[in-house]
Amino acid sequence: MCKVFPTSLTGAELELFRNRPHKSILDYETLCAIFLTHYCGNKKQKKSIASLFTIRQKKGETLEDFLSRFNMEASEIADCHLATAIETFKLAMIQGTKFHTSLVKYSPPDMQTLNARAQIYIRLEENMAHRAQHATLIMVENKPQEKVLSSKSRRSQHTSAPAIQIPKKGQRTEERITPLRTTLVRLFQENKMKFAAPQPIRQALEQRDKTKHCVYHRDYGHTTND
Structure with missing residues (x-):
């Protein structure tokens, strides 16, 4: 055992064995005691x-x-x-x-x-955290609409007959989009099971920005928020 054990040593442990005085290791118990004493500080103490x-x-x-x-x-x-x-x-x-x-x-x-x-x-x-999160999303979605309705009601008080603007032929009407109060990344992570598989990115691979990654497309070229 004393002769086989040193073959498993490397680095500092091998140097510890080599630096022992000549004929100082009489048996395997002595060899174990040398290493256990030297490395006793590494032993993990039991908690009380x-x-x-x-x-x-x-x-x-x-x-x-x-x-x-x-x-x-x-x-x-x-x-x-x-x-x-x-x-x-x-x-x-x-x-x-x-x-x-x-x-x-x-x-x-x-x-x-x-x-x-x-x-x-x-x-x-x-369950309570899920309900609170759901209620927050509903409030975020409804709050901008409430602002729009309140602004319309204020305008109607000052004008007896508001003019209705009819878009001209070929003129694009501006679509009112509810502003997001969170990132698209977070919305995707919370609702990714509801999304259908996206179409692959058509841009050539060599033309894409490898520093930007989209978790929705699972590909490089742009960030998820973009």
């Missing part, structure tokens, strides 16, 4: 239950992200006492939330039950 008391749910952090972070920390603790972990989780949560109130009223017997109950409130959070 005290590390859980430093965790706090951040403002704006979702229950799903916080639960994942807490479980990751708890998994690195040897002999983690379940009752202590549950009480620590309650203290780490943002006080007054629906899930926190549920834990205070009915304390779970173990972390498995806590995680299962948390999934219910995670789905509620996701």
